[in-house]
Amino acid sequence: MAQAQLQEREQAADARDALGARIVDAFFAEHLFDALPDVVFFVKDVEGRYVVVNQALVKRCGVKQKAALISRTPAEVFAHPFGQTYLAQDLAVLAGGADIDDQLELHLYPNRDPGWCLTRKVALRDAAGAIVGLSGVSRDLAMADQKNPAYARVAAAARMIQERFDQPLPLTQLARTANMSVAQIERYFLRIFHLTPRQMIIKARLDAASRLLMGPASVAEIAQACGYGDHSAFTRQFKATVGVTPSQYRLMLRG
Incomplete structure (x- = not known):
């Protein structure tokens, strides 16, 4: 049984690598996340600068176009001292610290209304294992699932x-x-x-x-x-x- 499971994992890894090698745009997910108004998506480089963002982040930052965020750090985008805090969080992940998993955060939006989010950030690595950037999502807290029997x-x-x-x-x-x-x-x-x-x-x-x-x-x-x-x-x-x-x-x- 263990040998069969190992073979299945290896086959799945081979299929993943083969498909990954054929995909031209490594950031194809950007367009998918543009369709989710309650989920912020971003990719940052090793300096913590935005490389890819979705429309939800554009709206959250109070700017009109993605270009206003690209190549900038959170410290240059968000109000002080929020931006400095987000950048410090990014740099900790980029330095090899632990990934961030569903961290509860209170954001202050451009109109000064507070909003609650759950944030995840993970380091991105190259083939040699070196950290080359990070990717993350921040989900606005959804309404309760009132249809659940419990x-x-x-x-x-x-x-x-x-x-x-x-x-x-x-x-x-x-x-x-x-x-x-x-x-x-x-x-x-x-x-x-x-x-x-x-x-x-x-x-x-x-x-x-x-x-x-x-x-x-x-x-x-x-x-x-x-x-x-x-x-x-x-x-x-x-x-x-x-x-x-x-x-x-x-x-x-x-x-």
């Missing part, structure tokens, strides 16, 4: 998160609310909401925080109101997800 039970746990995000919410408690095991609720959250329970808790807390940052409350008060035990933990989570500190985000909203 939706009603999982939605009960999601409502608990929305109503009690300022409190500790262990996964075991969410599982009991949905009458599921821990493994089941994690699996169904991904299928229905495209988020893990932990990601949804972070989203609920930072949604509330981003609204409160438009008002007069201090960052410490906002941290407490959003379920963070201390100011520093809140700031670390906010910067890891948004790319800027709460104070910087507040200044951008007011600017």
Whole structure:
């Protein structure tokens, strides 16, 4: 059985290599991603400069044509300090760091409306294994799959998160609310909401925080109101997800 599986894998690899050698345009996927308005697609060179982009990224950046992005880095495209954060993320991948897999991110669009995305970035390598660039996608969070048979039970746990995000919410408690095991609720959250329970808790807390940052409350008060035990933990989570500190985000909203 093992020998047969090995042969199947080798045949699949040979077929892949043979087709790859015949494709003239290595970036054929650009046109496919142009048809997906809720998915950003990009390819960057070893310096982190855009080489290929789709229309969704053009719209997200508030420019009119792809040419406005090509050969530029995120630091030259996005508002400070968001662009510098995205570039640093790219350079870490290009330096041989781990690929980025479904990282929850809050973006501030050109009209200053916030938007949630799940981002993936992978290094691109040549035949010798050297990193020559990176490719990535950033998916706008989709609507919940309400047709899933488990939706009603999982939605009960999601409502608990929305109503009690300022409190500790262990996964075991969410599982009991949905009458599921821990493994089941994690699996169904991904299928229905495209988020893990932990990601949804972070989203609920930072949604509330981003609204409160438009008002007069201090960052410490906002941290407490959003379920963070201390100011520093809140700031670390906010910067890891948004790319800027709460104070910087507040200044951008007011600017």
